Amino acid sequence: MRPRGATWDADTAVEQLYAAHWRQLVRLSMLLVRDVGTAEEVVQDSFVALHSRWSRLRDPEKALAYLRQIVVNRSRSALRHRSVVAKHAPLPEVTSSADEAALAHGQRDVVLEALRQLPERQREVVALRYYLDLSEADIAATLGISRGAVKSHSSRGLAALRLSLGSLMEDPS
Incomplete structure (x- = not known):
């Protein structure tokens, strides 16, 4: 630079x-x-x-x-x-309509909701790795954790996302 x-x-x-x-x-x-x-x-x-x-x-x-x-x-x-x-x-006050429910069920919303459900550190690691495409070393430096912790949080976060997105994508409602 x-x-x-x-x-x-x-x-x-x-x-x-x-x-x-x-x-x-x-x-x-x-x-x-x-x-x-x-x-x-x-x-x-x-x-x-x-x-x-x-x-x-x-x-x-x-x-x-x-x-x-x-x-x-x-x-x-x-x-x-x-x-x-x-x-x-x-x-x-809670109000809902069928239209709001249908709009809220878009694919992007489903993925973001699944990401929101992850524990904070897993969400941070997944965002840094797959959104910013940072290396494990860069993520470790950014978050102040070891590379091993990055691997662990990434693995657990991705497993939780697979599980969550699998069940959300099958749910027709």
Whole structure:
């Protein structure tokens, strides 16, 4: 991304990383927080955090991995915040129609729902591996876990998805 031996200042680095990776990072966060607006906010805040910590970054070559880690951590925080708010929110009135049920049963919704049912770490590993196509080493660095843990979470997550999607796809209702 930058010439060998050249140094980046925070403004240039963040600008180039933003131009090259913003959309991909929003998609990653979207898979974790399940809301486009929240995902965009998480990613924007992550770029601001990277900029403010740029001088403390030991290896600027690993800025993208560090940025991914910030996005994942901030996505987790957004989910925790959402669960606290949900605990204290009044319950909405439940209404449904046949049309809404039919629309909600699309293939994309089925896959996203199955992904939502995975434990947090499995969902993160599966999203990083199969959505961003990261290697086991990159996922381990992003999440701060070992490569063995990445393999384990990936295997368990995929097995759970196969089981869940198999039963959801057979359910005609």
